[in-house]
Amino acid sequence: MKIALFTETFLPKVDGIVTRLTKTVTHLVRAGDEVLLFCPEGAPDTFMGARVIGVPALPLPLYPELKLALPRPLVAEALDAFKPDLVHVVNPAVLGLGGIWLARTRGVPLVASYHTHLPKYLEHYGMGMFEPLLWELLKAAHNQAALNLCTSSAMVEELSQHGIQHTALWQRGVDTDLFRPEWRNPAMRRKLAGAHGDSDSLLLYVGRLSAEKQIERIRPVLDALPQARLALVGDGPHRQQLEKVFAGSATTFMGYLGGEDLASAYASADAFLFPSSTETLGLVLLEAMAAGCPVVGANRGGIPDIVTDGVNGCLYDPDSPASLTAATERLLASTEQRQALRLAARAEAERWGWAGATQQLRRFYSEVVRPPLQLVA
Incomplete structure (x- = not known):
């Protein structure tokens, strides 16, 4: 399968999202999938066999470690040349919104995943009054996807309560060989x-x-x-x-x-x-x-x-x-x-290896790319 990933954060940044992405990409490539990853500039050109395209980005004013990468023509050109079977947007904010638009306009199956509880972050930066608006924006973005993956049952429930459809649980993973x-x-x-x-x-x-x-x-x-x-x-x-x-x-x-x-x-x-x-x-x-x-x-x-x-x-x-x-x-x-x-x-x-989490993800991908046949009455 040819998978295009859009993410607002990647190497050299260090956080839980980057860890999940690096482990996921590693196991997707090992399983024989071809991966193209779009992220803010600064990452290596390749990672574990996946091609990485860095997009020029500006630091987020309140959080300079995070960079906002605006979609550019080079993104569309690279995606069209790649001809993905599926697009997966991770925490769509700016670059991810471009990924959503490109997938929808080209008829490519779309998966989104929710990793950072941004609405709850707002109160810690003195902007809690914008939480309802942010939920509406998230709903508009995520409901473009055929499947929205969450990393805990609590988030599956909360996103569903806020009107985000087609949610499912993407199981956790951890490197039990390194951490012991x-x-x-x-x-x-x-x-x-x-x-x-x-x-x-x-x-x-x-x-x-x-x-x-x-x-x-x-x-x-x-x-x-x-x-x-x-x-x-x-x-x-x-x-x-x-x-x-x-x-x-x-x-x-x-x-x-x-x-x-x-x-x-x-x-x-x-x-x-x-x-x-x-x-x-x-x-x-x-x-x-x-x-x-x-x-x-x-x-x-x-x-x-x-x-x-x-x-x-x-x-x-x-x-x-x-x-x-x-x-x-x-x-x-x-x-x-x-x-x-x-x-x-x-x-x-020990119950939660990255290989198992990625196997589950590949099953989700297959279901989105090849939806079940509809019986005709």
């Missing part, structure tokens, strides 16, 4: 603790340092647990504000980590804290679980699809300010319980 408990390392623990010294309560956050991630909610946890240490892995537009929030606490800003270093960071921590209540999935939670790191996440969005409270992690109520502290204290209270959570977390992650 064996990477636990005393040297990495010392690096994560930094100048504050190691302790038996090393807390970890991995992800973008941005307003919608609600990372400042971790500060009261540190105030309640004076022996705890926190490592923040990642970077983003909210870093300077967070440095002020966590001033005077035992917090180390690590910047980006990748590959084996990131796997070791997960495996070496005592608890992974993920306060965000805007997640469609929360891929970093799955990575932490694969590495055997007990997790605390919000009982909201896609996270309850992954975390079962008291079984493979702990959930907290994002509407209760003290709940994150209480859940963290509960996780750290018993060494035996923490070990049980580690084992259960790893077992849960």
Whole structure:
């Protein structure tokens, strides 16, 4: 099958969407599919056998890490030369809207997928009044597609409630070969603790340092647990504000980590804290679980699809300010319980390999390209 992917974000950016896309492209090519990917400029010309076309882009004012790529004639020319069997737009915003228009005007089957809960992000940037309008725009875009894929059952339900049709669940995936408990390392623990010294309560956050991630909610946890240490892995537009929030606490800003270093960071921590209540999935939670790191996440969005409270992690109520502290204290209270959570977390992650997720995606593609025959009465 010849698949054209349109995405608003790709390499060299690091986030959950890029991880899913890179793993998906890798497995599509391995399965014999031909892939052409359109993304903002800056990515390599090829990736794992797929051709990549970078489109000139401008940084988003409120979030300069994200770039808006405006569709240009070169996009249409490349798509027409490729002659895809299917177009898949990922989080359509600007470039993706061009992909939708090109697919519709050329009669190419169209799939869309929803990965970032943009309407809920608005309130964290002082624009909550625009949420109803954004839902209408998303509905208009997504309802052009024959199939709209979501990464959690909560998002399937929410999109359906807002009038987005033809929704389905695209199962989660995680690299259980890279992220595994064996990477636990005393040297990495010392690096994560930094100048504050190691302790038996090393807390970890991995992800973008941005307003919608609600990372400042971790500060009261540190105030309640004076022996705890926190490592923040990642970077983003909210870093300077967070440095002020966590001033005077035992917090180390690590910047980006990748590959084996990131796997070791997960495996070496005592608890992974993920306060965000805007997640469609929360891929970093799955990575932490694969590495055997007990997790605390919000009982909201896609996270309850992954975390079962008291079984493979702990959930907290994002509407209760003290709940994150209480859940963290509960996780750290018993060494035996923490070990049980580690084992259960790893077992849960082992159910969700990228190969299986891509096999499911290819079945979705086949259904869209070759719809079932209609019986004539």
